[in-house]
Amino acid sequence: MSIISEISENLQKGRLKTVKELVNSAIDEGIDPSKILNDGLLSGMNIIGEKFKNNQVYVPEVLVAARAMNAGIELLKPLLNKEKIKSKGRVCIGTVQGDLHDIGKNLVKMMMESKGLEVIDLGTDVSPEAFVNTAIEKSCHVICCSALLTTTMDVMSEVVKCAEKAGIRDKVKIMVGGAPITREFCERIGADCYTSDAASAADAAVELCAVQ
Amino acid sequence: MFKINIGDKIFYAEKGDILSDVLIKNKIAVDHPCGGRGICQKCKVTVNGKQQLSCKYKIDSDISVTLPEAGNILSETGAIQTGKITENICYVLDIGTTTLALAAVSSDEQKTVRFETSVNPQRAYGADIMSRIEYCRENSPEPLNSVLIDEINRMIKKFSLPTVDKMFVAGNTTMLHLFFNVDCSSMGIAPYTPVFLESKTADAHSMGLDGIKTVISLPSVSSFVGADIVAGMNYIGLPGEGKYNLLIDLGTNAEIVLFSQKISLAAAAAAGPCFEGANISCGMSATDGAIYAFKFGKNGEKKISTVSGKPAKGICGTGLIDIISELLKAGIIDQTGYMEDEFFDLENGITLSQEDIRKFQLAKSAIYSAILSLIKTQVVSFDEISQMYISGGFSAKINIENAVRCGLLPKELSTKTIALNNSSLLGSIKFANEANDLSVYIKNSKYIDLSSNAFFTDLFVRNMMFTDN
Ligand code: B12
Numbered sequence: 096m097s098i099i100s101e102i103s104e105n106l107q108k109g110r111l112k113t114v115k116e117l118v119n120s121a122i123d124e125g126i127d128p129s130k131i132l133n134d135g136l137l138s139g140m141n142i143i144g145e146k147f148k149n150n151q152v153y154v155p156e157v158l159v160a161a162r163a164m165n166a167g168i169e170l171l172k173p174l175l176n177k178e179k180i181k182s183k184g185r186v187c188i189g190t191v192q193g194d195l196h197d198i199g200k201n202l203v204k205m206m207m208e209s210k211g212l213e214v215i216d217l218g219t220d221v222s223p224e225a226f227v228n229t230a231i232e233k234s235c236h237v238i239c240c241s242a243l244l245t246t247t248m249d250v251m252s253e254v255v256k257c258a259e260k261a262g263i264r265d266k267v268k269i270m271v272g273g274a275p276i277t278r279e280f281c282e283r284i285g286a287d288c289y290t291s292d293a294a295s296a297a298d299a300a301v302e303l304c305a306v307q
Numbered sequence: 308m309f310k311i312n313i314g315d316k317i318f319y320a321e322k323g324d325i326l327s328d329v330l331i332k333n334k335i336a337v338d339h340p341c342g343g344r345g346i347c348q349k350c351k352v353t354v355n356g357k358q359q360l361s362c363k364y365k366i367d368s369d370i371s372v373t374l375p376e377a378g379n380i381l382s383e384t385g386a387i388q389t390g391k392i393t394e395n396i397c398y399v400l401d402i403g404t405t406t407l408a409l410a411a412v413s414s415d416e417q418k419t420v421r422f423e424t425s426v427n428p429q430r431a432y433g434a435d436i437m438s439r440i441e442y443c444r445e446n447s448p449e450p451l452n453s454v455l456i457d458e459i460n461r462m463i464k465k466f467s468l469p470t471v472d473k474m475f476v477a478g479n480t481t482m483l484h485l486f487f488n489v490d491c492s493s494m495g496i497a498p499y500t501p502v503f504l505e506s507k508t509a510d511a512h513s514m515g516l517d518g519i520k521t522v523i524s525l526p527s528v529s530s531f532v533g534a535d536i537v538a539g540m541n542y543i544g545l546p547g548e549g550k551y552n553l554l555i556d557l558g559t560n561a562e563i564v565l566f567s568q569k570i571s572l573a574a575a576a577a578a579g580p581c582f583e584g585a586n587i588s589c590g591m592s593a594t595d596g597a598i599y600a601f602k603f604g605k606n607g608e609k610k611i612s613t614v615s616g617k618p619a620k621g622i623c624g625t626g627l628i629d630i631i632s633e634l635l636k637a638g639i640i641d642q643t644g645y646m647e648d649e650f651f652d653l654e655n656g657i658t659l660s661q662e663d664i665r666k667f668q669l670a671k672s673a674i675y676s677a678i679l680s681l682i683k684t685q686v687v688s689f690d691e692i693s694q695m696y697i698s699g700g701f702s703a704k705i706n707i708e709n710a711v712r713c714g715l716l717p718k719e720l721s722t723k724t725i726a727l728n729n730s731s732l733l734g735s736i737k738f739a740n741e742a743n744d745l746s747v748y749i750k751n752s753k754y755i756d757l758s759s760n761a762f763f764t765d766l767f768v769r770n771m772m773f774t775d776n
Pocket of ligand 1: 275
């Protein structure tokens with residue numbers, strides 16, 4: 096097995112220490128850092144994402160894999176030429192105001208990062224204004240809102256209205272998700288995209304960024 | 308205007324009306340656990356011979372509707388009906404989000420003379436508290452209050468007793484708000500402020516209640532730790548010096564309290580309605596035909612027990628715990644919760660899906676991790692815990708060994724576990740008889756918000772696995 100596929104394999108098993116060791120030896124061997132990143136770390140994370148979508152693995156496995164991925168990326172960062180790894184787009188994400196559930200949101204964030212998107216994490220209890228202001232200041236292509244409570248999902252429609260009021264509605268796409276959200280709800284409040292799981296959310300966000 | 312035929316009744320609706328709204332308006336009991344969002348599939352009815360989701364069905368012609376067969380809720384209260392009717396009778400009521408339980412208690416004999424359980428008719432407005440609060444916010448508490456009062460009157464009538472002086476009432480904080488027709492919408496969104504927590508005394512007649520003079524509610528601790536939990540602690544009583552008791556209510560909101568003579572710590576694990584069968588594909592409440600126990604025999608044959616011995620219709624909470632534990636033991640489900648096949652077939656087309664296992668992992672981990680978080684926050688060792696009490700309508704039927712195997716309850720406490728059934732009703736009956744001082748449970752209580760707790764989230768993610776057990 097090549098060292099690259101070994102990185103991917105070990106990442107999928109969440110073996111943080113081994114992944115770090117392998118990334119270091121790959122660097123020593125002189126392998127192109129962007130190859131280590133894309134074909135080793137990110138591709139391993141993609142496989143986990145797909146498996147998660149198909150219910151073959153669950154939240155804990157995704158999180159340990161993501162931890163291993165991030166540890167690997169940290170090692171590569173100083174070597175990666177900023178110009179070379181062009182981000183596929185910029186996204187801000189958060190759990191809406193009044194809501195503190197963040198596990199689903201964190202999974203979406205990790206899957207998006209593994210697809211090469213730049214993600215700004217606003218945390219939980221995020222006001223509509225904070226979403227929109229961040230989108231303006233950091234010129235984000237997509238705003239991602241997560242909600243787990245029936246009593247907070249309506250904040251998402253405030254986010255849509257707030258983006259309209261700020262005059263950025265034609266420049267930014269709004270994605271919504273979380274257990275109580277449905278496609279119908281997304282359409283009703285005038286948001287752009289809903290997906291039921293984190294891996295599909297990342298694919299959809301890449302697409303949304305590509306058309307802009 | 309269109310005609311809707313249901314059995315021997317006719318109702319009317321406008322074009323475009325949603326069928327579930329018509330059912331709710333006319334007080335027809337069909338479950339709507341997800342509050343009409345079309346995701347739980349539990350409000351299915353037959354329209355002109357075809358199965359339809361009533362919350363998604365738009366009326367555009369005359370229709371004939373057949374409702375699903377209603378079963379009897381098997382909810383045990385744990386109250387034993389022994390006493391004789393005497394002069395001094397009072398009522399004790401527990402308002403659960405799912406079930407109502409009413410007892411007539413003789414204060415001379417300190418015994419329960421009658422009791423009655425019933426489904427909380429507010430279920431039509433959504434299965435969990437949040438959906439009820441949301442309904443209250445969008446409309447008013449009035450409809451939720453009036454269906455509840457009607458149902459309580461019906462239960463009281465069944466007792467055919469002369470007017471009694473007092474009714475003691477416990478329930479979670481939201482239910483008590485709705486019982487007194489008080490707006491509960493502020494409890495739907497952070498910081499979850501209740502309108503009242505204290506014990507209330509009210510004139511029953513002006514509340515629309517028949518056959519009682521005065522209503523007295525028990526006090527609550529916070530929005531999410533209600534009088535039902537206070538009553539539960541009252542039933543259990545304080546532990547010995549330096550010791551702790553744990554009370555775990557295995558409901559949707561899964562309140563947990565760890566209490567000693569000096570302090571009580573409470574949290575809501577928010578496990579979800581999976582033990583009530585609400586988000587499980589073949590899930591159902593513990594009514595006729597529900598699989599409530601499961602075991603593999605010596606030769607791998609499936610030993611299935613159903614409520615009332617009826618043909619299997621679905622899986623209830625205790626059945627779910629058994630099935631998952633047996634599948635773990637047999638290696639059909641691995642430690643990560645993965646199952647090779649997409650479904651496990653039980654009988655009669657009833658199956659357990661991979662998705663169901665995932666839902667179960669969230670629920671069981673939420674409860675287990677909340678217990679551990681309280682213990683760690685208060686820096687208590689398992690040895691210092693005298694007893695762990697589990698309550699909830701189906702708690703007495705839980706196979707504790709299986710609950711431990713699947714990681715719902717800590718194994719360190721398995722020999723100290725006692726199932727109480729309806730601890731809220733039992734504790735309220737005790738209060739009615741003994742008028743105990745409840746302030747000891749409230750005075751030094753601390754609400755632990757698990758969202759900001761140092762331990763919870765990590766434990767929650769880790770314990771979704773089945774490894775530790
Ligand atoms: C864990 C949990 C908690 C933890 C949260 C810990 C944390 N750091 O997140 C704690 C215990 C703190 C908690 C608190 C509360 N909770 Co809670 N909680 C849960 C629980 C058990 C699991 C939620 C979860 O993590 N799921 C796993 C993740 C991975 O799934 P997910 O978030 O849906 O995310 C996936 C998708 O939806 C999607 N996705 C998510 N976000 C986004 C965003 C976008 C843009 C896209 C495209 C996709 C997407 O991708 C993810 C992965 O595929 C559920 C019940 C259950 N069994 O589901 C209740 C639940 C969500 N909670 C509930 C409630 C009521 C509460 C409380 C009010 C309880 C209380 N009495 O205090 C508080 C509220 C706190 C607050 N202000 O937010 C209710 C909500 C009911 C309702 N009708 O609204 C639930 C459903 C339980 C119930 N009672 O039925 N809770």
